[in-house]
Amino acid sequence: MTDFEFWSPTYFAFGKGKETCTGELVRRFGGHKALLHYGGESAVRSGLIGRVKESLSSADVEFVELGGVKPNPRSSLVEEGVRLALGNKVDFVLAVGGGSVIDSSKAIAIGAANGGEWRKFYVGREVKVRPAIPAALSVGVVLTIAAAGSEASTNSVVNLEPENLKRAAGGNILRPKFAVMNPELTTTLPPFQTACGLADMFAHICERYFTPTKDVELTDALCEALMRTIVSEGAKVMANPDDYQARASIMWAGTLAHNDLCGVGRVQDWASHGIEHELSALYDCAHGAGLAVVMPAWMTYVHKSDTARFARFARNVFGVGLGVSDEDAALEGIAAFRAWLKSLGLPLTFAELGAKKEDIPILVKTLNLNGNTLGGIMPLNEADVEAIYNLCNA
Numbered sequence: 546m547t548d549f550e551f552w553s554p555t556y557f558a559f560g561k562g563k564e565t566c567t568g569e570l571v572r573r574f575g576g577h578k579a580l581l582h583y584g585g586e587s588a589v590r591s592g593l594i595g596r597v598k599e600s601l602s603s604a605d606v607e608f609v610e611l612g613g614v615k616p617n618p619r620s621s622l623v624e625e626g627v628r629l630a631l632g633n634k635v636d637f638v639l640a641v642g643g644g645s646v647i648d649s650s651k652a653i654a655i656g657a658a659n660g661g662e663w664r665k666f667y668v669g670r671e672v673k674v675r676p677a678i679p680a681a682l683s684v685g686v687v688l689t690i691a692a693a694g695s696e697a698s699t700n701s702v703v704n705l706e707p708e709n710l711k712r713a714a715g716g717n718i719l720r721p722k723f724a725v726m727n728p729e730l731t732t733t734l735p736p737f738q739t740a741c742g743l744a745d746m747f748a749h750i751c752e753r754y755f756t757p758t759k760d761v762e763l764t765d766a767l768c769e770a771l772m773r774t775i776v777s778e779g780a781k782v783m784a785n786p787d788d789y790q791a792r793a794s795i796m797w798a799g800t801l802a803h804n805d806l807c808g809v810g811r812v813q814d815w816a817s818h819g820i821e822h823e824l825s826a827l828y829d830c831a832h833g834a835g836l837a838v839v840m841p842a843w844m845t846y847v848h849k850s851d852t853a854r855f856a857r858f859a860r861n862v863f864g865v866g867l868g869v870s871d872e873d874a875a876l877e878g879i880a881a882f883r884a885w886l887k888s889l890g891l892p893l894t895f896a897e898l899g900a901k902k903e904d905i906p907i908l909v910k911t912l913n914l915n916g917n918t919l920g921g922i923m924p925l926n927e928a929d930v931e932a933i934y935n936l937c938n939a
């Protein structure tokens with residue numbers, strides 16, 4: 546294990562009806578006037594936005610609102626949010642939704658605290674050191690989908706227009722002050738979105754689990770427990786969307802998969818996410834669906850760089866490959882992973898995702914490695930990335 550510093554200050558209010566505490570939590574974390582930010586129709590239709598507004602009003606929190614965040618959140622709405630936040634002198638941004646709403650909120654929080662400047666903090670793989678974000682308004686979250694883990698993460702991913710580049714900002718300053726997590730709110734998700742969330746949180750663990758760092762036994766064991774839980778409880782929520790206990794396990798798993806509890810003290814990979822973000826930028830597909838296509842292809846391409854680790858994954862997560870060689874176990878594990886994604890109804894190929902082989906040069910170009918490599922367990926250059934996109938097309 547390598548040395549690390551870990552700061553994960555998010556306050557969690559977890560359980561049925563917890564959204565009624567939202568106003569009180571905004572107050573507790575210093576908010577008096579909030580920008581209430583949300584997505585399309587789902588949170589309005591379910592009555593959640595109404596309940597959150599009531600909670601804000603009863604805690605004497607003033608608010609202005611901005612809905613309309615699209616999946617793969619767009620920079621134009623962030624700009625509108627920053628103008629609204631500055632014009633109304635808000636001191637808090639409240640996100641009600643999933644990763645896209647939270648990430649849009651984080652971008653607005655940066656812009657509102659830096660005289661409108663936020664975009665320069667969103668960079669790609671070409672930059673080795675992310676620009677430090679000097680200030681950001683406090684962000685609070687009412688989570689409606691277990692997936693991206695943004696409710697406790699250091700990151701925000703925004704689709705920058707007009708170039709259509711999906712780029713990320715990061716830093717502890719972006720960790721939300723609180724996250725209200727009521728698993729019941731996730732029962733209205735369409736099965737496809739539930740499945741995308743499962744794939745995304747599983748991928749967040751893989752990005753940390755597949756590491757060149759040795760002797761990280763505790764975090765390896767945490768990762769494996771989380772991955773097994775996502776598979777077993779994921780099957781339950783897919784079979785019965787109203788299974789509260791399974792929804793609760795999945796919701797908490799999504800947070801623990803990405804607040805970096807499992808990533809400390811080790812080199813992390815993140816190649817699959819880099820490769821995927823180009824797909825969701827170009828095709829506007831769901832991030833989890835893109836990962837379902839990329840992750841198995843990436844595993845197939847890199848597994849020989851540490852066959853024993855891939856064999857351990859196969860044995861400890863999917864219970865396959867007992868009594869066979871590490872190479873056979875590794876391949877069986879990748880096949881089991883692929884079969885699990887298929888059982889969720891997720892795409893596995895470019896064709897199923899709606900991506901095109903002819904676009905591979907564009908995808909490689911916009912990833913913009915600029916001579917750098919991508920990934921930890923096996924550093925990938927442009928030719929490697931191109932080969933992985935080709936495997937996705939197979």
Ligand code: NZQ
Pocket residue numbers: 584585586587588614615616617618642643644645646648689690691692693694695698699700701702730731732733734735738741742745803818825832833
């Ligand atoms: O807009 P509405 O109508 O709310 O519909 C949303 C949206 O269409 C719907 N939805 C959410 N909660 C619902 C619901 N529908 C019914 N009932 C509910 N309770 O789900 C759709 C997808 O929402 P979105 O927020 O896009 O999903 P997700 O949480 O998967 O977020 C994906 C975004 O997060 C980024 C991704 O790249 C993508 O842009 N990521 C952010 C990360 C971070 N900040 O740390 C890390 C991730 O790796 C990821 O990159």
Ligand code: ZN
Pocket residue numbers: 693745746748749818832
């Ligand atoms: Zn992700």
